[in-house]
Amino acid sequence: xxxxxxxxxxxxxxxxxxxxxxxxxxxxxxxxxxxxxxxxxxxxxxxxxxxxxxxxxxxxxxxxxxxxxxxxxxxxxxxxxxxxxxxxxxxxxxxxxxxxxxxxxxxxxxxxxxxxxxxxxxxxxxxxxxxxxxxxxxxxxxxxxxxxxxxxxxxxxxxxxxxxxxxxxxxxxxxxxxxxxxxxxxxxxxxxxxxxxxxxxxxxxxxxxxxxxxxxxxxxxxxxxxxxxxxxxxxxxxxxxxxxxxxxxxxxxxxxxxxxxxxxxxxxxxxxxxxxxxxxxxxxxxxxxxxxxxxxxxxxxxxxxxxxxxxxxxxxxxxxxxxxxxxxxxxxxxxxxxxxxxxxxxxxxxxxxxxxxxxxxxxxxxxxxxxxxxxxxxxxxxxxxxxxxxxxxxxxxxxx
Numbered sequence: 001x002x003x004x005x006x007x008x009x010x011x012x013x014x015x016x017x018x019x020x021x022x023x024x025x026x027x028x029x030x031x032x033x034x035x036x037x038x039x040x041x042x043x044x045x046x047x048x049x050x051x052x053x054x055x056x057x058x059x060x061x062x063x064x065x066x067x068x069x070x071x072x073x074x075x076x077x078x079x080x081x082x083x084x085x086x087x088x089x090x091x092x093x094x095x096x097x098x099x100x101x102x103x104x105x106x107x108x109x110x111x112x113x114x115x116x117x118x119x120x121x122x123x124x125x126x127x128x129x130x131x132x133x134x135x136x137x138x139x140x141x142x143x144x145x146x147x148x149x150x151x152x153x154x155x156x157x158x159x160x161x162x163x164x165x166x167x168x169x170x171x172x173x174x175x176x177x178x179x180x181x182x183x184x185x186x187x188x189x190x191x192x193x194x195x196x197x198x199x200x201x202x203x204x205x206x207x208x209x210x211x212x213x214x215x216x217x218x219x220x221x222x223x224x225x226x227x228x229x230x231x232x233x234x235x236x237x238x239x240x241x242x243x244x245x246x247x248x249x250x251x252x253x254x255x256x257x258x259x260x261x262x263x264x265x266x267x268x269x270x271x272x273x274x275x276x277x278x279x280x281x282x283x284x285x286x287x288x289x290x291x292x293x294x295x296x297x298x299x300x301x302x303x304x305x306x307x308x309x310x311x312x313x314x315x316x317x318x319x320x321x322x323x324x325x326x327x328x329x330x331x332x333x334x335x336x337x338x339x340x341x342x343x344x345x346x347x348x349x350x351x352x353x354x355x356x357x358x359x360x361x362x363x364x365x366x367x368x369x370x371x372x373x374x375x376x377x378x379x380x381x382x383x384x385x386x387x388x389x390x391x392x393x394x395x396x397x398x399x400x
Contacts, residue, residue: 103395105173106343106364107133108352108381109145109154111388113360116158120171121381123352123364124395125345130381134176144193145389148225152391153181158189165189168223174396182228185221192245194252196274216241216260220272234277236270246294248301248322250274253282255303256289265290265308269320283325286318291338295349297369302344304351304367305337313338313357317367333365334374341390352390353381360384 106123110116120133143165144155152171158164164187170179218239221230236254243257243266252272258265265288270279285303292306292314301320307313313336318327333351340354340361349367353360362380367373 104345104392105395106345106350106352106390106392107152107171107173108341108385109152109171109389109391110143111353111360111385112339113383113385117383117385117388119383119385123379128377128379130379132382134178143189143389144191145391146193146195147391147393148195148223150394152393154389155193156184156188156191173393182223182230184223185230185232186217186219188217190241191217192243192254194245194247196247196250196252216258234272234279236272237279237281238266238268238270240266242290244289244292244294244303244306246296246301248296248320249299251322253294253301253320255294255301256285256292256306258290264288265306282322283320283327286327286329287314287316289314293337293340293342293351293354295342295344297344297347297349300369302342302349302367304342304349305333305340305354307338307357311357313355331367331372331374333367334376335365337361337365339386341388343390343392345392353385353388355386360386 104125106125107120108122109120110118121130122133123130143158146153146155150173152173153168154171155168156165166183166185166187168181168183170181171177172179216239218235218237220233220235222233223230238259240254240257240259244255246253246255252274254270254272256266256269267284267286267288269282269284271282272279288308289303289306290308292303294301294303296302299322301322302317303320304317305314315333315336317330317332319330320327336356337351337354338357341352343350343352347369349369351365351367353362353364355361360383362382362384364377364379366375366377368375
């Protein structure tokens, strides 16, 4: 191919406010550097593009890929603008590179086993073993746990005396250390917490509903980690506690729970749109559920277990398709569970701990949608626990 060229690539720099990529081609006798944007569009370049390539390193045709010059410039522009949060490409065939999934740790914080627990344990998916981490200062349960900017936030809940809390603490996984930060405006337990990731502006943590010792709340508030401030947002249509919550397609779904009016769990489901600040009802569950657990896999919302009453714990599972607004039963868990934690990872649903109505459980129950089957892992937590906060995080760089 006569138009095939070998290039020397230089670093990107700024010239008159613009990013410029320089090159020197081996077919130019003067050896001068030229801007890549000056090359004709029909020239075919052979280059393994790397903006960090040393200036004196030749990119050889024998071990590289073929690019048109305008494609190379577009790729450079994509990465520079993406870094600045300004890129939105609608060109067919251009899409961000999908990174390899990092190995994860599953962490369970606090919970209850006869009394509240201050212990923290983590499960290594590589070895399928549980390990103990540094304990929280005080025992707590019914708290909300979420991840913001790589750190775990434990919010609210109740202490040993069943008193509701407004406190929030942050766990740095790499340092194995807890610290306190700004608490909620309202003391809450048995509420919901979720995180929404807006890749343009900020990451927000939403606190919804719940109760104190006298009142069940419909109110909700949102935390901005950049300002460390809580803001009240529009309330739900129904005050509820003991519900489960999940994020699907940028919307917050609040499912079931307990309103205290007729002493029966709720079957209603509400959906919050953060862009409009509005709550709407979607299709009801097939079964009334409180203390259930929820997760999302491939655009489908899963709700597992829960209870109709203290003595009637469920093992049934329902899934919600937002495109049809229909709830459907799928395979039941091996046994009943409520007050469990759920993590969705590796295209599987992990149901952690909980109670079967008689004892607090130590096991992880895993659902594989492709096989349409449940299994129970043969390794167990050091202690059975329900009402704990469960989350999955990337393994820190200093983890051994």
